[in-house]
Amino acid sequence: MPPILNAQALSKSFGATPLFRDIAFTVSDGDRIGLIGPNGAGKSTLLKILAGEEDADAGDLAVRKKARIGYVRQESTFAPGKTVRDVLESALAAGHVADAEREGKLRETSGRIGLPDVSVEAATLSGGWRKRLAIAEAVVSAPDVLLLDEPTNHLDLAGIAWLEELLNQGEFASVIITHDRYFLENVSTEIVELNRVYADGLLRVDGTYSKFIEARQAYLDSQSRLEESLRNRVRTEIEWLRRGPKARATKAKARIDTAHQLIGQLKDVSARNQSSLVTVGFESTDRQTKRLVELNDVTIELGGKKIVEHLDFLITNGMRVGLVGPNGSGKTTILRLLKDELAPAAGEARKAGSLRIVYFSQTRELPESVTLRRALAPDSDSVVYQGRVVHVASYAQKFLFTGEQLNQPVERLSGGERARVLIARLMLEPADLLLLDEPTNDLDIATLEVLEESLLEYTGALVLVTHDRYMLDRVSTTVLGLDGKGSAAVFADYPQWEQWFLEQTAPKAEKEIRQESGAVAVSATAPVKKKLSYLEAREFAEIEERVEAADARLETAKARVGDPEVAVDAAKLTEALAEMETAQAEVDTLYARWAELTEKAG
Structure with a gap:
């Protein structure tokens, strides 16, 4: 069959600024394409052209006959007064779904998105639920291809997992703009990066995000x-x-x-x-105090509702805390408590004297009418960065802003540019404790990577709220997890919290049946756990060291293959490649055995 969408020689500019030129982009049945690229590369514009909502300056777009296209914009908005039922019924009608099938489809779809009450007014839903509804609106009419622009924005971690499952099981092709690297790894079968560093304007690679890298x-x-x-x-x-x-x-x-x-x-x-990367570096105060914040049996209430109860937590210097939980569980509320915008309803929140706190708000509040110059340097044409006086133009350039943009009002900046302005302002404030509330929204992957490196180099304490699971895993040294029901617990990493949260929210398994003898029987659906034998237990105790040693041998072998002297000698190179293959096979075998023993150990 021909491709669903076939775009050839597409070009698009805004004014004198070219977004992309003479690019080709096709979408075929079964494709799940992750569309990435730096801010300003034209990803959203390309998606609008594919959706038929915008015209290219040049080039052709062919759509397969009778093909249906579903399109989900970055911002999900609904007309006041329209209920969830109204939204889905309109989508079913627009998709020419038979009248007899509509009610069943509607109920099935509302169940899949987790909204049992279809009489709720759509505009009153939270950002995460509006996003789910917008995706359901696009899916309910059975599109051939689904175009999604930043679909993980506003979704909590459970919502992201729901979307991953929906896309992986869907019969439609999809093109997804996202900067969530774990999402790309879990969903995409192809990655396309739109970027002027490539001769063709883009690079398309079959496989997951790691293959693309x-x-x-x-x-x-x-x-x-x-x-x-x-x-x-x-x-x-x-x-x-x-x-x-x-x-x-x-x-x-x-x-x-x-x-x-x-x-x-x-x-x-x-x-x-020539690479264009933001250069970010947060400045700490080099404070020597060890204990910065102590929360003792703290209960937080908001609007008469208990957000968190009996929270005990200590933030020490150099600690990097990932604060996670479903939407509405109280993550931002805890940041406000740390920032002294809220007082605990019970318990004590004790802070070190003269504690310097810098806060990045997810609302991205910036003075709209002022110019970029005044947003960065309110009182002069220079800033003090890491103890040095720097001209505002040079400082703005570090964040990829041009001299012409300095005199433009902030209101004309994109979401990603606003995020960079806020980060630039934060960098000018030395901090003992850095509070970051969703700093990753609207940032491209290259900027996310630089931000991660900066947070890893930052020597002060950090509390990070983000839905970017990769950043959580990489940056956090401990995780404070919330369940949305008032409980909180401390975990070593994000996967440990995720397992705990799923156990908390999963429906209870059928009750254990007590046998007449009084012994407790295992549920018929529960798998019987195998136990390690004596020899397997000894192997399990030693296997981690064996894996580390095998990894070291593999790295040595790879280094030898990359040695210039070996590369020019055919015999040595053949020998080195064979050695690397042997080392790789050993590593793969050990990791597989480690996973097998870990599962058996329970």
């Missing part, structure tokens, strides 16, 4: 080698030109033309190879 690095390495090769050739041609060849000779003229072509090609490759 490998392919992208290989591409960038090849481009670096191409640039070096062109540079050497251009150097030779320039030396030849300097010797003053006679342009009248046919061969000389052809070589002059070739030299100019090489110079132009080198210029293009060099321009693409």
Whole structure:
């Protein structure tokens, strides 16, 4: 069958600024495409063109005959007075679903999104539930392809897991713009990065996000080698030109033309190879106090409702806390307590003297009417960054803002640009305790990676609220998890909290049946756990060390393959590659055995 969507030679600009030029993009049955790229690359615009909501400046878009396209925008809004039922019924009618099937489809869909009451007014739902409803609205009419623009925004961790399952089980193709790397890994069968660093304007790789990272690095390495090769050739041609060849000779003229072509090609490759990354570095106060905040038997109430009860928690210097829980569980409320915007209803919140707290709010509050210059430097044309006076233009450039943007009002900035402004402002404030409430929203993956590195280098204490599971895993040294029912507990990492939360919220298994003898019988549905034998227990105790040793051998083998002296010697390279394959096989075998023993140990 032909592709569902087939776009060729698409170009789009905003004013004089080109977003993309002459790109090709196809979507076929079964595709689950993760669409990524830096802020401003034109991802959302491309999705609107594919959805038929915007026209390209040039190029063609062919849609397969009778194909249905579902489109979910970044912001999910519904008309006042419209109920969930109204929204879904309108979608069923627009999708020409038979009248006899509509009620069944409606009930099935509302159940799948977890909304049993379809009489609720859609506009009054929380951001997360509105997002779920918008996705259901697009799915209910059985589209051939579903286009999703930042669908994980506003979804809590349970909502993200729900969406992953929906996409993995759906019969429709999908194109998903997201910066959630775990989501991309779990859902995507292809990754497309829209970025001007690529000669074709984009890079498309079959496989998961981790496969894409490998392919992208290989591409960038090849481009670096191409640039070096062109540079050497251009150097030779320039030396030849300097010797003053006679342009009248046919061969000389052809070589002059070739030299100019090489110079132009080198210029293009060099321009693409130049990376544009935000340079972020949070500043701590180098405070020596160990205990910064102590929460003793704290209960927090909001609007007469108990958000958290009997919370005991200690924040020490250098601690990086991931604060997790479902939407409405009280994460932002706890940050407000730490910031002294709220007092505990019971218990004690004790803070170290003169504690300097810097807070990043998820509401992204910025003075709309002021210029970017005044948002960064309210009183002068310079800022003090890490003890040095820096001109505001130079400081703004660190966050990829141009000189022209300095005099533009903040209200004209995109969501990602606003996030960068807020981070830039935070960097100017030395802190003992950094409170970050959803800092990852609207940031592209490259900026997320730089932000992660900065948080890892930050020496003060940190409390981080984010739905980005990868960042939680990488940055947090401990996790404070909430269940949404007033309970809180401390965990070593995010997966441990996730398992606890699922156990808390899962329906209770059928009760154990007591036998007449008084012994407790296991539920018929419960698997019988196998026990480790004596030899297996000894193997299990030693296997972690064996895995570490095997990993070390594999790294050594990889380093040998990458050694320039080995790479130019065919015999040595063959030997090194065989050694690396053997080491990789050993690592794979050990990890598989470790997983088997871990499951058996229960």
